[in-house]
Amino acid sequence: MHKAPATIARGELDARLSDGARGHLRQACDRLGVTVLEHTGVEAVEATRVLCADATALASDATVWTAGFAVSPLAAAGGLEVTENGQIVVDRTMRSVSHPNVYAIGDSAYAIGDNGRPLPMSCASAGYTGRQAIEAIVGHLTGRTIANTKLVYTYNHISLGRRDGILQTVDDAGQAKPKYRGGRKPARIKAGILKMALWATSHPTYGMPKRKHRLAAAPDAIAGKVLA
Ligand SMILES: Cc1cc2nc3c(=O)[nH]c(=O)nc-3n(C[C@H](O)[C@H](O)[C@H](O)COP(=O)(O)OP(=O)(O)OC[C@H]3O[C@@H](n4cnc5c(N)ncnc54)[C@H](O)[C@@H]3O)c2cc1C
Structure with a gap:
């Protein structure tokens, strides 16, 4: 028997959005026939059902688990300074504060953004x-001044199919601004971003410097040699 799609959230469905954007999301769920179950904890996922904390069992043909972000335990096991959730603590140039020869980026890095707050785990970050x-790496290798590049978090972007999406801008504290954009335009922008990301993945050297740089003497390496 075909089962209707449902989305389950422990709290409110996408509580990080503004009221308007949350309403938009709710309407989209209604339009797509998705039942929204909020304030519902999931205790277990089995092959054909989902067991909720209140002992309800929901029949399910396919369950998509979107429980959030986790970081590999590799960095902590390797002795790098990490946060409680395992992210590598880095300075402004993405160097590990405990192991300066290690650089960390993306989800694995605990990096402070230009607003003084940790960057959220995301494609943009x-x-x-x-x-x-x-x-920083090019600067260290060539002796060139290391520029501070942008480290910002300005919006959340949600795709709701080809013709609908939500673009929610956030303030300096990372909180949703009251205004949001919903509908076709955000969907088109999101599709463009994904297209670009796919293209960039298949052209990994695009934008790399073509000009050859002279390598600077590496003081650490020389010191290591002398000591050895
Ligand atoms: C389903 C899904 C949807 C998402 N949607 C969005 C979205 O709409 N917007 C958004 O901003 N973010 C989204 N994200 C989050 C986003 O994908 C991540 O924040 C982003 O990819 C982080 O980039 P990264 O380079 O740090 O890690 P990743 O992109 O995860 O890359 C890490 C790479 O390291 C490799 N790796 C891991 N361990 C090892 C190892 N021991 N040895 C060798 N290689 C290893 C992995 O195979 C992987 O290729 C989504 C994530 C998922 C899973």
């Missing part, structure tokens, strides 16, 4: 921290 790390 991965891009910004990646650019900063490249700048």
